Amino acid sequence: MTTTEAAVQLLSIGEVAERTGLSVHALRFYEREGLLVGPVQRTSGGRRRYTSLDVDWLLICVRLRESGMPLADLKHFAELVRHGPGNEAERLRLLDAHRQRVDAQIQALEECRSVIAWKVGVYAEHLARDEAGGLWDPTA
């Protein structure tokens, strides 16, 4: 037990695709675009080997993307992290700003949801009564 850590779990691009939900194409694309924190290791033959840290970062990327963060912001965040300690305040600002946007998004969606639900109700009631006249009034 000297240098050989029991399985440092290096994953192929295909395996990472499975665990992150990103396609292998997207993974290569993200790398090209500078969205990763560090350079991905390679085998002697040139194949990518991802560490679990790489995967963790990608999982965070997935969450941020799902919640609507543009790739440009993600790239900015990755750059901050890449440049190491000293810019945590900016990272915090970036993330917190995004969190606020997510909050706003949730609120907007909830408003939409209630408008839609109300309209669903209108149709449901209409169908229940089987009234065939006087539609269309878009407001009711």
Added chain:
Amino acid sequence: MTTTEAAVQLLSIGEVAERTGLSVHALRFYEREGLLVGPVQRTSGGRRRYTSLDVDWLLICVRLRESGMPLADLKHFAELVRHGPGNEAERLRLLDAHRQRVDAQIQALEECRSVIAWKVGVYAEHLARDEAGGLWDPTA
């Protein structure tokens, strides 16, 4: 008081843009794409005049778009409405399916939000203590 209804409120495209938040370009685009329920009236000179029903429909469109409904679905919905009564069941299905997607979206966003909030907390605490070592661990 015979035929002259007191101001049927016909609006120009610019006014409609203001009240819906859509650009005039987008309004013309939506029309071309068949997203409107009826043909928009025109002045003798060829300028569009929107009724308040048109505006109400557009406001609904805006909500549906905001909540992620693709233009194709919106078009489908518009077609159903255009073809008049008799297909309310399908309209209901369409809207209700969308409502379910919105619910799922809200839930997903809430999960993202909590992941982000947690990470914000990590940075905030880190900054509060002013510890400069041992970052980066993407999981913590």
Added chain:
DNA sequence: ACTTGATCTAGACCTCGCTCTAGATCGTAG
């Protein structure tokens, strides 16, 4: 009549975020 600003049409163009292709190479199983 003249100027100014809003609107008109048709169609080119743009950004975003991937996705796909071609053609070569790697690596493992038989």
Added chain:
DNA sequence: CTACGATCTAGAGCGAGGTCTAGATCAAGT
């Protein structure tokens, strides 16, 4: 050794959803 699937690079292509341009016309103020 041979196959075969996974991966490699560089770069083209795509779908969604508008946005913008050019050049003409309309309408209102002076």
